Amino acid sequence: MSETAQQVAAAKAVPPGDGPSGLAGAGIAANTVPGRTTGGSSTRTGIIAIIVLLALFAVPFVANTYVVFVVSLTLVYAVSTLGFNLLVGWSGQIGLAHAALFAVGAYGSAIGVEYGIPFLLTIPLAGIVAAVLALVIGFPAIRLRGFFLAIATLALGMAIVELLTMARPLTGGGGGMSVNVWSLPGITTAASTYFVVLAVAAIMFFLMRRALLGRFGRTLQAVRDLGQLTGSLGVSALRYRLVAFALSGFIAAVAGTLYGQLQTFIFPAMFQMNLLVPMLVMVFVGGAGSMWGPVVGAAFAIVLIEFFQDLGDQQAIAYGLVLMLAISVLPGGLTSLARRVGDSRFMARLRRREVAE
Amino acid sequence: MLQTIVSGLESGSWFALLGLAIVVVMKAADVPNFAMAEMGLVATYVGISLAAAGVPFWIAVLATLITGAVIGVLIDIALMRRLSSYGHFPLLLMTIGLTLALNAVVGLIWGHDPRSFPAPWTGAAVQIGGGVAIGVSQIVSIIVGLIGAVAITAFFRTQVGAQMRAVAENRSTARLIGVSAGRLSAIAWAVGGFIAAVTVMLQAQSALVSTLSPASLIIYGFVAATMGGFTSLLGTFVGGLALGVIQQFVGAYISSAVQFSVALLVVFLVLILRPEGFTKGMVLRDV
Amino acid sequence: MLLEIEDAHTGYGSIEVLHGISLHVDEGEIVTVLGPNGTGKTSLMRLLSGMLPLWSGRITFDGQELGRATPDKRARMGLCQLPEGRGIFQTLTVGENLDLGLATRRIPAGEVKATRDRVLDLFPELAGRLAEPASSLSGGQQQMLALGRALMSRPRLLLVDELSFGLAPRVVRDLFAVVSELRETGVTFLIVEQQAAALKVSDRTYILRGGRNVLTRDSTELLESDELAASYLR
Numbered sequence: 013m014s015e016t017a018q019q020v021a022a023a024k025a026v027p028p029g030d031g032p033s034g035l036a037g038a039g040i041a042a043n044t045v046p047g048r049t050t051g052g053s054s055t056r057t058g059i060i061a062i063i064v065l066l067a068l069f070a071v072p073f074v075a076n077t078y079v080v081f082v083v084s085l086t087l088v089y090a091v092s093t094l095g096f097n098l099l100v101g102w103s104g105q106i107g108l109a110h111a112a113l114f115a116v117g118a119y120g121s122a123i124g125v126e127y128g129i130p131f132l133l134t135i136p137l138a139g140i141v142a143a144v145l146a147l148v149i150g151f152p153a154i155r156l157r158g159f160f161l162a163i164a165t166l167a168l169g170m171a172i173v174e175l176l177t178m179a180r181p182l183t184g185g186g187g188g189m190s191v192n193v194w195s196l197p198g199i200t201t202a203a204s205t206y207f208v209v210l211a212v213a214a215i216m217f218f219l220m221r222r223a224l225l226g227r228f229g230r231t232l233q234a235v236r237d238l239g240q241l242t243g244s245l246g247v248s249a250l251r252y253r254l255v256a257f258a259l260s261g262f263i264a265a266v267a268g269t270l271y272g273q274l275q276t277f278i279f280p281a282m283f284q285m286n287l288l289v290p291m292l293v294m295v296f297v298g299g300a301g302s303m304w305g306p307v308v309g310a311a312f313a314i315v316l317i318e319f320f321q322d323l324g325d326q327q328a329i330a331y332g333l334v335l336m337l338a339i340s341v342l343p344g345g346l347t348s349l350a351r352r353v354g355d356s357r358f359m360a361r362l363r364r365r366e367v368a369e
Numbered sequence: 370m371l372q373t374i375v376s377g378l379e380s381g382s383w384f385a386l387l388g389l390a391i392v393v394v395m396k397a398a399d400v401p402n403f404a405m406a407e408m409g410l411v412a413t414y415v416g417i418s419l420a421a422a423g424v425p426f427w428i429a430v431l432a433t434l435i436t437g438a439v440i441g442v443l444i445d446i447a448l449m450r451r452l453s454s455y456g457h458f459p460l461l462l463m464t465i466g467l468t469l470a471l472n473a474v475v476g477l478i479w480g481h482d483p484r485s486f487p488a489p490w491t492g493a494a495v496q497i498g499g500g501v502a503i504g505v506s507q508i509v510s511i512i513v514g515l516i517g518a519v520a521i522t523a524f525f526r527t528q529v530g531a532q533m534r535a536v537a538e539n540r541s542t543a544r545l546i547g548v549s550a551g552r553l554s555a556i557a558w559a560v561g562g563f564i565a566a567v568t569v570m571l572q573a574q575s576a577l578v579s580t581l582s583p584a585s586l587i588i589y590g591f592v593a594a595t596m597g598g599f600t601s602l603l604g605t606f607v608g609g610l611a612l613g614v615i616q617q618f619v620g621a622y623i624s625s626a627v628q629f630s631v632a633l634l635v636v637f638l639v640l641i642l643r644p645e646g647f648t649k650g651m652v653l654r655d656v
Numbered sequence: 657m658l659l660e661i662e663d664a665h666t667g668y669g670s671i672e673v674l675h676g677i678s679l680h681v682d683e684g685e686i687v688t689v690l691g692p693n694g695t696g697k698t699s700l701m702r703l704l705s706g707m708l709p710l711w712s713g714r715i716t717f718d719g720q721e722l723g724r725a726t727p728d729k730r731a732r733m734g735l736c737q738l739p740e741g742r743g744i745f746q747t748l749t750v751g752e753n754l755d756l757g758l759a760t761r762r763i764p765a766g767e768v769k770a771t772r773d774r775v776l777d778l779f780p781e782l783a784g785r786l787a788e789p790a791s792s793l794s795g796g797q798q799q800m801l802a803l804g805r806a807l808m809s810r811p812r813l814l815l816v817d818e819l820s821f822g823l824a825p826r827v828v829r830d831l832f833a834v835v836s837e838l839r840e841t842g843v844t845f846l847i848v849e850q851q852a853a854a855l856k857v858s859d860r861t862y863i864l865r866g867g868r869n870v871l872t873r874d875s876t877e878l879l880e881s882d883e884l885a886a887s888y889l890r
Contacts, residue, residue: 106457159401160599162461163591167636170588174630289465296462329477332470339463340448343455531752532759535745542743545705547731547760547809 068210072203081274084206086307086314087213088270093294093306094220095263100295101302102229103256104236106162109149109169110291113261115176115283116142117268122191122278123182131194135212135269139262145172146261150254170284177280188279191272209270216263221303232256290317293335299344371501373617379507379575381613382514383568387586388593388605389521390564395599396537397557399457400449403464405590406583407471408444408562409569412437413578414479416570417486426489433486433566441562445555453550468587476580483577491574506575513571517564518606525602529556537600585629589616592632596639608639657716658683658813658844659704659735664713666703673699675867676713681813686835686845688854688875691864697848698740700864701817704846705737706730718812732760734812741821742802744790751786753801757808775804778834796827803834807843816847819854832857855879 068087072080096110120138125131149168177186195204223229235249272278290313297312298305316334387405394402402408416433420426444467452459485491490505497503524530533553535543544550572578572586589612596608612635619631659681667673674696681687691697702708704715706727715722717735731737745753754772763771776783779800785793793801799819806814819835820828828851835845836857847854855861855875863871873881 100458106461159395159399159457159461160595162457163401163595163599164636164640167592167595167633167640171630171633171637174633178630289469292462292465296458326473326477328469329473332466332468332473335466336448336463336470339452339459339466343452343459528755528758531748532756534748534752535756538745538747539743541707541727542739542745543756543759544727545707545731545737545739546743546756546805547728547736548756549728549732549759 065210065214069207072199072206077200077202080202080206082314082318084202084209084270084274086310087209088267088274089291089294089310089313090307091213091216091270092264092267092291093298093309094216095260095267096291096295097298097302097306097309098220098224098232098263099256099260101299101305102224102232102236103253105253105256106159106165107150107257107260108162108166108288108292109146109172110260110264111283111285111288112169112172113142113146113264114268114271114287114291115173115278115280116145117265118191118272118275118278118283119176119183119189119268120265121269122189122272125192125194131192131269131273132208135266138269139266142265142268143258143262146257146264147254149261150257166288169288173280173283176283183280186280188277190277191275193273193276205270205273208273212266212270216266220263224303297338371497372503373621374614375503375507375511377614377617378610379510379613380616381610382510383572383586383609384589384593384612385606385609386514386517386564386568386571387590388597388609389518389602390561390568391590391594392597392599392602392605393521393533393564394557394561395594397533398445398449398554399453399540400460400464401591402561403461403587404444404467404471405561405565406569406587407468407475408440409437409565409567409586410475410578410580410583411440411471412562412566413486413569413573414475414484416566417484417573418479420486429486430570433570434563437562437564437566438559439562441558441560441565442555444562445558449558450551450554453554468583472580472583481580483579483582484573485577486570486573488574504575510571510575513567514606514610517567518602521560521564522602524560529553533557588629589632592636595636657681658685658718659846660714660716661704662714664703664715665711666699666708667711668699668708672711673867674703677864677867677869679862679869679872681844681846684839684842684844685860686839686847686858688858688861689846689848689864690850690852690854690861692850695864696867697850697864698817699867701737701740701815701848704730704735704815728759731809732762734760734762734810735815736760736806736809736811736813737815738802738806738817738819740817742795742798744793744798744801746789746791748790749786750782750788750790750793750801753790754782754786754805754808757805760809762810763808771808771810775807778807778837779804796823796831799823799827799831800834803831807838811843813844813846816845818849819847820849820851825853828853852879 068083071083075083092110092114099105099107099110117138120141121131121134124134124137129137149165176183179185183189193201193205194208195201196207199207224232231252235252275282293316294306294309294313296309298307298309316331387409390405391402394400394405412433415436416429419432420429424432448463448467449460452463488506488509490509493505494502495505495508525534532543532548533556536548536550536553540550568590569578569583569586572582589609592612593605593609596612597604597606612632615631615635616628619625619628657680661677661679664677665672665674677696677700679687679689689697689700699708703710706722706725706729709724710722717730717733720733722730722735725733727737745756748756754775758768781797782801782804790798790801816835819831823831832853835847839845845858847858855878858875861871861873861875861878862869871878
């Protein structure tokens, strides 16, 4: 057992003065900076969180509709990436059905509202439907290694989007459907949607932070690292992988419900590779396995998308080249840069906890 | 009926060949190359341009094949190799970025209009009984597909091929005993690019190709690879052919709109019933 | 001096496992590293093969500092390994496994056949089964195949990790007989073992405990003295 524990530790942290180890996982460059004291950082994080939340709360009162929309979209993508990152970064499984599960959220909520279910209730309901679906996807895929899992989940995700196209009576088929936008009385629809998005995002981040910094997050990582080293896992480890699938599906769909509200009109083609690729970019840029990376990744992707929107025909090549350049220069993601210069309070704390046990 | 089967075997040969290209790179370099069809497209367009400029057909073909192999090696050396120590995720994303970029480059240089790579036999047909005619280009696709499958199988039985299988079985042990992973991955990318060029060229001598065609070709190639469990060459080849025939029958007797869904259904069934590929257990020793 | 390790430190993550190992192997020697489980023997092997980075200290092989050379680069330099758990590829045939040794490209094309014949003379049990899958071999035969493959890579120094692992004593004796036979042909060995049986064929022995050297002796001297029991077997 001691040997295994050593190996897990090996996969988790990189020896001092050395680059990425040969045991690197699914893009997790867990460069740690030992010896940094983080006393009282929990209160500090709390204070920062409250300040950020207040600042975000003020956005609709000071900014124009476009900015409110962009910030809303960023938050929606950040929530979605939170779930994707849980799967790819924390549990080390490259599942590629995320865009489809996101679509399930958007469609589930829109259809639910049409059938008279209150919008706010459709958020958790669509999440649960997607979680079950994610379990169905994850179950055959869970024993597949690395890229096989990626291909299998990609195909299943595509199948879901195909089904949405075929279920014409419910979804309007390839032509799409419009979404009933829910709004709080007394304020503009944009502001109302924004507050819903903000509230949901805050709740999701709070819950995920608690879960990932606690035993659940550590077990997920241990399962991930063990899987990479031994290639095979016991039943309880497989169960954890399935839980990660379900949870990430739930979060994807929750983000999807909000996405539908923002877009007000949805169609299946929105949820294909053209969404999956930016989603992957967000996880990558944010740094797989990091806590606040999803926000950074989402903001980066939005800026990129908005920036390249006006380039027309050259958009794809620019997008592809920027992506390739980013991966070449920073294989550990944009946040690995920050980590490299020493800001690794989260990882250091995580490591301290491990050593303490 | 016969015509449908032949058309199915023709497109099935393309799927099978691209699937084999994917499997070769997967085995030796451990990368699922989403850009495989685009690599073939770039090479084919180079060949088409040369042929249009008056270069003799077979020289243009040779140039296409060499271009495919060279693109493969360049991608490996310039982009992929340095990422391998960072795990699967950046590699996957890199091939996706490459797909976008290569496709856009083709669109920028050659435009988005469909093109073909006419061979001396393009348009010719063989009459068989009952008024049924089979295109010579269809026969060429099927025969080249078969030759390709046999050649790749033979390749995996050479010393270098055995090293690739060793790497596929256990990468770190293979390196410990001196197998150079970098050299092997360059060879695999060259072979992959070569086969991809063959595939898209076969497609272009029989039908039209454009910047839109790689998207479906790569999916069907991955379906074929999935049917072989990403390791079995036989499974991938037979799977590709079967997929082509199924597609044609679905298109002819049900609707071409559900062809894609049927392909996804095939993947789903394979994964549920035989996640290691459908030839697993049917062959004693697979390469 | 073929291999020299000076004050080597390494470990996993932030946990140091080897706290300053020093040892050397001369050309033509058989050197044993002995120690119970968890003393850092396997880490030492991984360090030498390049799977673990050297934190501090120096490793020189044949006068060249190894630095960060990758495992396959080291094998091509002649620092070959008989991997832990034999490392036979089950999906390959016996013959293909044997020829994997050629991956180091240290044997000129003209000598390949002669080398293969010599290896098969050494292990006649393998000769008739070259076309069979390696998975059909017994444990002892797989270890022979691993040794044969290592010889096909023409090593200057062969690192052997637990030759005796999971094998019957008789088989182990035979294998060690082959080892001493090979030494006559100019192969140098560094053998990591749990079993003291290795001492009978080796010239010098290092004993590791807790990631440090605790003892270095002439092997026969060590076998006859009670130091072995005192420092290791307790």
